[in-house]
Amino acid sequence: MNMSVSNPLAGDDVLPAELRELLNSPDGAAFEQALDVMVRQREQRLFRALGQLARDLHNAVRRLGGELSQDGLPDMVADARQHLQEALEMSGNAAHRSIDFAERMLPQADELANNAGEVLKWTEGNEAAAILARHALEFATDCRDGLSDLMLAQSWQDLTGQRIKKVSSFIGTVESSMLELVRLTGALAGSEVPVSVERVTSQEDADRLLSEFGF
């Protein structure tokens, strides 16, 4: 199997040919030396790729840190949470108002139904009064059912409210993860970084640190 095809880090076409030549050579020392050269070259490519990755990551987090420190992540998250809390309260109040209305009207509908029922008993010979009483009874019964449905329908507030609470808690998780990421890379300007975490605040610092590893 030719590794140089599948492995992007092993792009040197000269070395395998040399290696093939050396494999047939009786000189063991030369073979080992050639092998060392090949391994070192591959290591350097790997380190360069890792170095590039580290720089990209550092830049991305530094940008994030800059944006967050400029707008103030804790304030942004607190605002977002506050908005959700307000939405929760507003929807709760609206639902309570609807239930208030249903609770106020239900006994009236009951009373109207009862009264219409009573009146209906005394309408013999008076068709007009009987029709009115029957209509009143039907209307009161329909109102009763409708008000009961209206009250039950307010359970939307509980169902949407539970989702709002979940989003609010998710925002909290995202906030702590982002802060942790920024803290670990030391990129949040002006923030306190624990002594255990080495502070890297600038591209210069990052470059210096990376250069210590040979990048």
Added chain:
Amino acid sequence: MKILVVDDFSTMRRIVRNLLVELGFSSALIQEADDGESALTMLRAQSFDLVVTDWNMPNMTGIDLLRAIRAEGALKALPVLMVTAENNRDQIIAAAQAGVNGYVVKPFTAVTLKEKLTKIFERIAASGASA
């Protein structure tokens, strides 16, 4: 019949209370708690005949409340009806295994609530008669 309605949403507690009243239960005998923890305190302090509880609540969830009720000698026979938006299979199984007496999925209707409550009381009456 003394009933404890447990839900962190005051709207839902009110809805359940109204439905119970509509089904003929006395409003004066219905009490409310906003999470499992306060419900458990109330259950220990006074006797109830039925608990209607939500699942998702802060401090102590409905399933933890159910388990606590079943684990406590004085409360373990208390009928518990779960009224919850949690309708995935695992959660329903967990509730059944914890000893729930009925399970109503939100949003629900008065008819469903009545049906489940009737079933609960029928089973209790049957087990009481056979005991």
